[in-house]
Amino acid sequence: MFGRKNETPAEKPVMPAESEAAPRGGKGAPTPRRKDQEAARRRPLVPTDRKASKAAERQAAAEERLRVRRALETGDERNLPWRDRGPQKRxxxxxxxxxxxxxxxxxxxxLVFVIASFVVPQDSTxxxxxxxxxxxxxxxxxADTFWLSRQLKKRLVAKFGEVERGTVWYGSMRALQFRPLRLPKPQVKRGQYPA
Structure with a gap:
């Protein structure tokens, strides 16, 4: 019961002869020494010219901000921030x-209600x-924002089949912003609904 079973010895697989095997090709170059590889990868932790390095970083950051700002004004999809990208968000x-x-x-x-509450006496009706x-x-x-979210979800499902997570919330929060201050800038006029 717990002992070995008498098994018939399996046949050993036959290995192809060296002449039949595919010829092995070399790399064509000797393996580089570890010391040479490490020397090639070595860089200074701190740049030699720190002022120039800082200036280049500032210049690159300014160019990136300018690119994003232009994209927010024109609606260029390639340079928009990640939260605004995608066909469903557009x-x-x-x-x-x-x-x-x-x-x-x-x-x-x-603002009007706050000013009115300061002007009108506290004890009046x-x-x-x-x-x-x-x-x-x-x-x-x-109620208007709730209605918008329902309509937006319905339109997104009709056009794209499914709604990406956060898209309806994105649209609802955009509806609460004053139109001239929205970023990315509006690309359609009022009443010009997308197809």
């Missing part, structure tokens, strides 16, 4: 920019109306 931007959003004016309404009006505007903005 589509979401175009849908949001084509419609009138109540959320664009939420900050202006909030007008304060109650001001606060009620502010919450009414806030609820209208919330």
């Amino acid at each position: 589509f979401a931007r175009d849908v949001v920019d084509a419609r009138f959003n109540l959320g664009e004016y939420l900050m202006f309404a909030a 007008a304060q109650v109306y001001i606060l009620t009006a502010f919450w009414g505007v806030f609820l209208l903005v919330f």
Whole structure:
């Protein structure tokens, strides 16, 4: 039961003769010495001319910022920041920019309500109306943004089949920004919905 089983010895595989095997080709060059390889890889940790190195880094960073800024103004997909790239994000931007959003004016309404609450005396009934009006505007903005997110999701599914994670949120947050201050800049006019 626990002992070895009597097995028949397996036949040894036959190895092809050296003449039948494929000829081995050499590298064509001797292996470099380790010392030479390490010397070739060695670089100084600190550049010899630190001022020039810093100036070159600053220049490269400034050029990169300028490229990104131009892309944000023109909508050039290659140089946009990662959060704004992709066909679904572009589509979401175009849908949001084509419609009138109540959320664009939420900050202006909030500023008006704050100023009105300072001007109107604290103990008057007008304060109650001001606060009620502010919450009414806030609820209208919330309802408009909720409606936008539902419509945006429906349009994205119809066009792309599935929605990338975060695209609907991206569009909803864009709807809360004042249109002239949005980045990337709007590429469509109001009412010009993407196909």
